[in-house]
Amino acid sequence: MKNHPIYEINKFNYNTLIEDVFINTFKTHLLTNSFIEKSHSHNFYLLVLFTEGSGKHTIDFKTYKIKPGAFFLLQPGQIHSWKLSSDIEGYILFYTSEFYNLHFAKKRVDHYSFFNSTKSNPEIKLETEEIKTISNYFQQILEENKAQNLYKKDKITLLLDMLLIELARKYRFTETHLSSSYQNRIEQFENILEMHFKNEKSPSFYASKLNISLKHLNRVCKEVLNQTVTETIRKRIILESKRMLVLKKYTISEIADELNFESHSYFAEIFKKQTGISPKEFVKKN
Numbered sequence: 001m002k003n004h005p006i007y008e009i010n011k012f013n014y015n016t017l018i019e020d021v022f023i024n025t026f027k028t029h030l031l032t033n034s035f036i037e038k039s040h041s042h043n044f045y046l047l048v049l050f051t052e053g054s055g056k057h058t059i060d061f062k063t064y065k066i067k068p069g070a071f072f073l074l075q076p077g078q079i080h081s082w083k084l085s086s087d088i089e090g091y092i093l094f095y096t097s098e099f100y101n102l103h104f105a106k107k108r109v110d111h112y113s114f115f116n117s118t119k120s121n122p123e124i125k126l127e128t129e130e131i132k133t134i135s136n137y138f139q140q141i142l143e144e145n146k147a148q149n150l151y152k153k154d155k156i157t158l159l160l161d162m163l164l165i166e167l168a169r170k171y172r173f174t175e176t177h178l179s180s181s182y183q184n185r186i187e188q189f190e191n192i193l194e195m196h197f198k199n200e201k202s203p204s205f206y207a208s209k210l211n212i213s214l215k216h217l218n219r220v221c222k223e224v225l226n227q228t229v230t231e232t233i234r235k236r237i238i239l240e241s242k243r244m245l246v247l248k249k250y251t252i253s254e255i256a257d258e259l260n261f262e263s264h265s266y267f268a269e270i271f272k273k274q275t276g277i278s279p280k281e282f283v284k285k286n
Contacts, residue, residue: 004079004246007042009094018153020099021160023142026050026090039081039246039286044096045109046074047163049126049134053088057081059122061242061286069126071134073114073167078122079243091138095160103157112164114171117190124170137163185210185220189232197236199260203229238274241267245279246286252279 012022012033026048030036039058048071055066059080064070066084074080076097100109114120126134141159144152192209200206206229207214214229221229237259244255256267272278277285 004039004041004248006247007036007040009042009044009096012094018145018156020044020096021145021156022094023138023145024092025142026088026092029092030084030088037082037084039079041077041079041243041247042074042094043076044094045076045100045115046072047093047167048072048074048090049131049138050088050090051131051135052090053085055082055084055088060239064123069128069131071124071126071167073120073122073124075110075115075120075122077243079246091135091142093138093141093160100157100160103154104161109164112168112171114167116187121171124167126170130170134163134166137166182220182224185212185217186224189217189220189229193233193236197233197240198258201233201237201260203233206233234270234274238271241271241279242282242286245283255279 009020009022050066050070051068053066053068057064057066057070057072057080059072059074060078064072066082066088097109110116114122114124137159141156141163144155144159149155188210189206192206196205196209203217204214207217210217218229221227221232225232227235241255241259244250244258245252250258252268253264256264259267261267261270268279271282275282
């Protein structure tokens with residue numbers, strides 16, 4: 001079984017005076033960090049823009065095409081890997097939640113829609129003019145990070161926020177949700193699910209927390225996510241179990257216990273029903 005490491009930001013930002021942030025061109029980054037092509041996760045946020053080259057980017061077991069204009073936004077804990085062409089180029093930026101949240105008193109990085117749910121689409125496709133605009137932000141952050149200027153950290157944080165705002169506008173434009181009220185309900189549901197999915201698997205528990213009927217919550221999930229409440233809960237549990245399986249730190253029994261299944265055999269049954277393969281087969285394939 002492969003070992004899937006969890007990287008911390010201090011593995012990369014050894015040449016900067018500012019902790020909790022790292023930026024580089026993608027090709028330069030690969031020269032000393034080729035290990036990132038293999039499957040791994042990290043405890044920080046990641047932004048990457050590809051301006052040249054091609055390849056594949058697998059995020060939480062779903063594969064996306066890499067080409068000029070492909071932009072990816074990853075949250076802490078997501079497992080990903082790359083298959084890259086030799087002419088790959090772009091920008092890559094890491095930062096911790098503390099770096100952003102401590103600067104802004106009234107906003108948090110996970111308030112951006114692309115970071116407020118495990119189901120948020122991690123991919124944005126940029127057009128030619130948008131690539132130029134977004135590249136300019138990366139380049140400004142890169143240059144500021146290299147310089148020794150007054151208020152350096154403040155400027156980098158503000159440039160990062162301006163970059164996130166531009167991305168949020170593009171992301172919002174490409175979202176296709178049926179109604180804002182239904183979308184708000186889904187966000188509330190997913191926030192509660194994140195807090196309780198390991199211990200609470202009953203759909204009625206989440207409906208009660210939202211002060212709505214289970215029938216209405218099912219209607220909202222079907223309209224926005226095209227799946228039932230039960231399916232939404234199970235998919236979140238299965239995603240967590242996949243992440244734990246590939247980390248090589250837990251046995252199947254330990255994962256079943258962590259996710260509060262009554263037995264490891266019942267966990268294996270649910271896992272196979274959802275994925276088509278057993279946990280052991282999944283580990284061998286990954």
